[in-house]
Amino acid sequence: MIQYPALRHRTLGVTAPSSGVPKVLHEMFRLACQRMEERGFRVVCGDTVWTQYKAKSADAKQRADEFNRMIRDQETTIIIPPWGGELLIEMLEYVDFKGLQPKWVLGYSDTSLLLLALTLQTGIATAHGTNLVDLRGELVDETTAMWEQVVTTTTGASIVQHSSKxxxxxxxxxxxxxxxxxxxxxxxxxxxxxxxxxxxxxxxxxxxxxxxxxxxxxxxxxxxxxxxxxxxxxxxxxxxxxxxxxxxxxxxxxxxxxxxxxxxxxxxxxxxxxxxxxxxxxxxxxxxxxxxxxxxxxxxxxxxxxxxxxxxxxxxxxxxxxxxxxxxxxxxxxxxx
Known part of the structure; x- marks a missing residue:
C-alpha cells in the first residue's frame, strides 16, 4: 500500500541533500524563505542549506544525517530542498529508510532521485514539483501554485490539475x-x-x-x-x-x-x-x-x-x-x- 503524508501543521524543513546555496545567493534564498513565512509557514533551515563546495552542500554523511533528523522531527511536516544539484546519489546509502512516518518531500531535478528512492523503499508518497527557490516571487503562477493543494489532499481523496496555458x-x-x-x-x-x-x-x-x-x-x-x-x-x-x-x-x-x-x-x-x-x-x-x-x-x-x-x-x-x-x-x- 501507499502511505500519503498529512500536512498537520505548517512547519517547513529545508535541507540540501544535493547542492546548497552559495554565499553570493544567500539573500535571494532568504527571500524564498520569507515568502513562505508570508504564506503561513514556519521555516526551519538546516546547516547544509548555506554551504556549497565542490558541487555539493556537504559530505554525503552530513547531508544524510541532516535529512534523517529532519524527516524524523515531529514538528516538521514537509521538507523542500532549496533546489537540485549534481551529487545527491552519494548520500542515499546513508539515508535511514526504516520505520519512517509519512512526511512530504517536494522538489525536482537531482532531488527527484531521493523522492523516487524514498517511495520505492518505503511506499511513502513523495511530490515531484517546484523547488523552494522558485517560490520567491510576489506571486505564484496557477500551475506551480497547485503544489500546496496537492500536499494538503487527504488519503482517499483526489486532486485535479490541468496543463498550463x-x-x-x-x-x-x-x-x-x-x-x-x-x-x-x-x-x-x-x-x-x-x-x-x-x-x-x-x-x-x-x-x-x-x-x-x-x-x-x-x-x-x-x-x-x-x-x-x-x-x-x-x-x-x-x-x-x-x-x-x-x-x-x-x-x-x-x-x-x-x-x-x-x-x-x-x-x-x-x-x-x-x-x-x-x-x-x-x-x-x-x-x-x-x-x-x-x-x-x-x-x-x-x-x-x-x-x-x-x-x-x-x-x-x-x-x-x-x-x-x-x-x-x-x-x-x-x-x-
Missing part, C-alpha cells in the same frame, strides 16, 4: 517577473499519433539524468515495489531531461526496458526540455516513436514537468488518470492506498 522558453534574470517565471510560449501536450490519449496507473518518475543511476541497485527495485506496495497495478512513468542528448536518452530508456522498469507500464509522460539535442539526425521525437513502437503503449510529451517551467506536481505512488486531447492535458491523482 503558457510556459517559459528561457530565463531572463535581468528582467525579474512577479512570479519568477516568464511564461511566454503556448503550452501544447503532444502524442506520437496526434490522437487523444487516456492513461491510468500508479505514478513514478523524475529527472531521467539521475534516476537512471539507481537501475540495478537496491534503491531502484521496481519489481519489489510493484509486488509489495501497489500489488502489480500498472505504472505510469513520467520523465524529464535536464542535459542528455537524444542518443543518451535512448540508451537510458533501453536500459530501463532491459532492467524491467517498463513491465506492466500503461504509458509514459515526458516533460519539455531545453536539452534533447539531436545526434546524427536522430531527434527526440524519433526516440519517443521508437519507444512507443517497442512497448506498444501511449507516449505523451512536452508535458508540464521539469526544467522548463511551470510544472504540475506529480505524486509518486498516487493512482493517476491522464487525459490528453487537442493539446491540453488533465491529470487526476487519486490518493489511493
Amino acid at each position: 503558457r510556459y517559459q522558453k528561457e530565463w531572463n534574470h535581468e528582467n525579474p517577473s512577479p512570479c519568477v517565471f516568464h511564461l511566454t510560449e503556448q503550452t501544447e501536450w503532444k502524442t506520437i499519433t496526434g490522437d487523444d490519449v487516456h492513461i491510468e496507473g500508479r505514478l513514478l518518475g523524475g529527472c531521467i539524468d539521475v534516476i537512471r543511476h539507481i537501475i540495478g541497485t537496491p534503491f531502484g527495485d521496481i519489481a519489489k515495489f510493484q509486488k509489495e506496495h501497489i500489488h502489480d497495478e500498472p505504472i505510469v512513468w513520467y520523465f524529464e531531461n535536464c542535459e542528455l542528448t537524444t542518443t543518451d536518452v535512448r540508451r537510458t530508456l533501453v536500459q530501463m526496458k532491459l532492467a524491467g522498469w517498463f513491465e506492466n507500464c500503461s504509458g509514459i509522460l515526458f516533460g519539455r526540455s531545453a536539452a534533447n539535442k539531436e545526434v546524427g539526425g536522430y531527434t527526440i521525437e524519433d526516440v519517443y516513436r521508437d519507444l512507443q513502437d517497442e512497448l506498444q503503449i501511449p507516449i505523451v510529451y512536452d508535458v508540464d514537468c521539469g526544467h522548463v517551467p511551470p510544472q504540475i506536481t506529480f505524486v509518486n505512488g498516487a493512482y493517476a488518470e491522464v487525459q490528453v486531447s487537442k493539446g491540453k492535458g488533465t491529470v487526476i491523482q487519486h490518493f489511493k492506498a
Whole structure:
C-alpha cells in the first residue's frame, strides 16, 4: 500500500541533500524563505542549506544525517530542498529508510532521485514539483501554485490539475517577473499519433539524468515495489531531461526496458526540455516513436514537468488518470492506498 503524508501543521524543513546555496545567493534564498513565512509557514533551515563546495552542500554523511533528523522531527511536516544539484546519489546509502512516518518531500531535478528512492523503499508518497527557490516571487503562477493543494489532499481523496496555458522558453534574470517565471510560449501536450490519449496507473518518475543511476541497485527495485506496495497495478512513468542528448536518452530508456522498469507500464509522460539535442539526425521525437513502437503503449510529451517551467506536481505512488486531447492535458491523482 501507499502511505500519503498529512500536512498537520505548517512547519517547513529545508535541507540540501544535493547542492546548497552559495554565499553570493544567500539573500535571494532568504527571500524564498520569507515568502513562505508570508504564506503561513514556519521555516526551519538546516546547516547544509548555506554551504556549497565542490558541487555539493556537504559530505554525503552530513547531508544524510541532516535529512534523517529532519524527516524524523515531529514538528516538521514537509521538507523542500532549496533546489537540485549534481551529487545527491552519494548520500542515499546513508539515508535511514526504516520505520519512517509519512512526511512530504517536494522538489525536482537531482532531488527527484531521493523522492523516487524514498517511495520505492518505503511506499511513502513523495511530490515531484517546484523547488523552494522558485517560490520567491510576489506571486505564484496557477500551475506551480497547485503544489500546496496537492500536499494538503487527504488519503482517499483526489486532486485535479490541468496543463498550463503558457510556459517559459528561457530565463531572463535581468528582467525579474512577479512570479519568477516568464511564461511566454503556448503550452501544447503532444502524442506520437496526434490522437487523444487516456492513461491510468500508479505514478513514478523524475529527472531521467539521475534516476537512471539507481537501475540495478537496491534503491531502484521496481519489481519489489510493484509486488509489495501497489500489488502489480500498472505504472505510469513520467520523465524529464535536464542535459542528455537524444542518443543518451535512448540508451537510458533501453536500459530501463532491459532492467524491467517498463513491465506492466500503461504509458509514459515526458516533460519539455531545453536539452534533447539531436545526434546524427536522430531527434527526440524519433526516440519517443521508437519507444512507443517497442512497448506498444501511449507516449505523451512536452508535458508540464521539469526544467522548463511551470510544472504540475506529480505524486509518486498516487493512482493517476491522464487525459490528453487537442493539446491540453488533465491529470487526476487519486490518493489511493
